[in-house]
Amino acid sequence: MECLAEMPHAPLDRRPRKRQRLGWDVGPEIPQLKKLCGEEVANVISAMTMGLSSGGIVFSQETQGLFRFVTPPLREDDKDGHYVFAVGDNLTSRYRINAKMGEGTFGQVLECWDRERKEMVAIKIIRGIKKYRDAAMIEIGMLEQLCKYEKSRSSCVQIRNWFDYRNHICIVCEKLGPSLYDFLRKNSYRSFPVAIVREVAKQLLECLAFMHDLRLIHTDLKPENILLVSPEYIKVPDYKVSSRSPKEGSYYKRVPKSSSIKVIDFGSTTYDQQDQTYVVSTRHYRAPEVILGLGWSYPCDIWSVGCILVELCTGEALFQTHENLEHLAMMERVLGPLPYHMLKKADRHGEKYVRKGRLNWPEGCASRESMKAVMKLPRLQNLVMQNVEQAA
Secondary structure (H helix, E strand, C coil): CCCCCCCCCCCCCCCCCCCCCCHHCCCCHHHHHHCHHHHHHHHHHHHHHCCHHHHCCCCCCCHHHHHCCCCCCCCCCCCCCCCCCCCEEECCCCEEEEEEEEECCCCEEEEEEECCCEEEECCCCCCCHHHHHHHHHHHHHHHHHCCHHHHHHHCCEEEEEEEECCCCCEEECCCCCCCCHHHHHHCCCCCCHHHHHHHHHHHHHHHHHHHHHHHHECCCCHEEEEEECCCCCEEEEECCCCCCCCCHHHHHHHHHCCEEEECCCCCCCEEECCCCCCCCCCCHCHHHHHHHCCCHHHHHHHHHHHHHHHHHHCCCCCCCCCCCHHHHHHHHHHHHHCCCHHHHHCCCCHHHHECCCCCCCCCCCCCCHHHHHHHHCCCCHHHHHHHHHHHH
8 A cells, every 4th residue: 555654734635646557558649539529528438437338329430439549447457367358448559359269377368450450360468477477578589589580480370569568468479270179179079180180290390390490499389389370170071980870970070171280389488408307398298308307308399299199190188197107107108118218317306206227117006096097008009000090
């Protein structure tokens, strides 16, 4: 609470104090406002104050144009620090909020109309919390670096602009289609055609080759962070589903019209440093080096791509677990024993999963259910060949 010094010979000024108005928080000066008079001015002020639309009041075209640049009311963030908005609000005088596209730990993504470029864009609005704001500034730096190189335009999302609005970092990017995860979810987790998986794999590996040439490691590759460029899809018969009888006709699944993708979310991107031991990546796509505390390097990204491609082929995440030892045991079940040199170098957090130079499994198994979860996994070659044959 603001403290006011007590003045003995002057009355205390109790008038409400106005918040500081920032340059991006006001619309441009509109000379036509001075021409308005009488009842129409009163109507405009009333509508702005009460939050009414022009539906109940008749305005001239000149007056209606003023609403394009109205600054939205100052609202408090929600309990988690998310920006509170209403569809139709202005986000600075340049952008108008059209819809909410998604939400995550970082904040929200809004579809907005860019008045300057005359196009729809996606704006990532970061939570008004310091650690997320700091991560956003890292992401902006990475995006701006990637945009310096023409090659990045093929598979890395393009930043258009960024600004700080009411304590929220806002990152403006090109508007893309759904993530691979959202497409899978809306497709009832049915697999992608193998031809599309190949095209996605090619683009992901080209993207990583480009990033790794710049000594950058993404660290958090997953289906949620890979977006289809186009939202368009077609429906094709899916005869694998046996739950429906022939009388009900063929079952259909969605297939993207285009396999073009873009990689997003560079907030955890880092430079190649072997001494980094913090965990950033999402569990199902986390490399064994990270679990064992060996630090980040380029193979960690390649591991994530492998997990993603298997998931696109099968429709299900390869390693569905929430416990480190079980996760490592699943890796050995699918791929064979972990290399001895990796187990030997495990740090003090990872060494508890190792015993006498090998993974402490099944001795360290937490439960019978955990052992069953590991044993039911097939070898990688069998898993991939089974899905390739079904798709042929």
